[in-house]
Amino acid sequence: MTSKRFVLTFPPDATGEPITYNLIKKFDIMVNIVKADVSPGKIGHLVMEMSAPAKVLKEGLEYIRQKNVECEPIDKKIHYREDLCIHCGACSAVCFAGALTMGRKTAELSFDPDKCVVCELCLKSCPLNLFSIDIG
Ligand code: SF4
Ligand code: SF4
Structure with missing residues (x-):
């Protein structure tokens, strides 16, 4: 099985x-x-x-x-350069899986890898190209 x-x-x-x-x-x-x-x-x-x-x-x-x-x-992983993020929210707007979310109070981006389905939509959405794929 x-x-x-x-x-x-x-x-x-x-x-x-x-x-x-x-x-x-x-x-x-x-x-x-x-x-x-x-x-x-x-x-x-x-x-x-x-x-x-x-x-x-x-x-x-x-x-x-x-x-x-x-x-x-789903055998890949998404990485992003958290240290360079400007918290614009563009990636959270395309993340239908809810892995990328903006804090209501903090206005900062959070990433939950367990919710990520590696649809790759965030790769094109980030103006700073902070996302990459780890194939493993
Ligand atoms: S790959 Fe898809 S599910 Fe994963 S963080 Fe990016 S937009 Fe969200
Ligand atoms: S689109 Fe890029 S810069 Fe904007 S919140 Fe997402 S990771 Fe950060």
């Missing part, structure tokens, strides 16, 4: 096919949705853990990608 977290990115014109339902019913994959941000007509993100024998998991991933949905494993 293999368990792994993935980020699924749905195109704005996604058909609405019940992908997670089909993964469970047709492939017998255990699915645990960690985070969902999906609205009709917009790019959507879904973070989920999938558990199944490796062969079945591979078939499920092929099915997802056939539906024009990007599916990336």
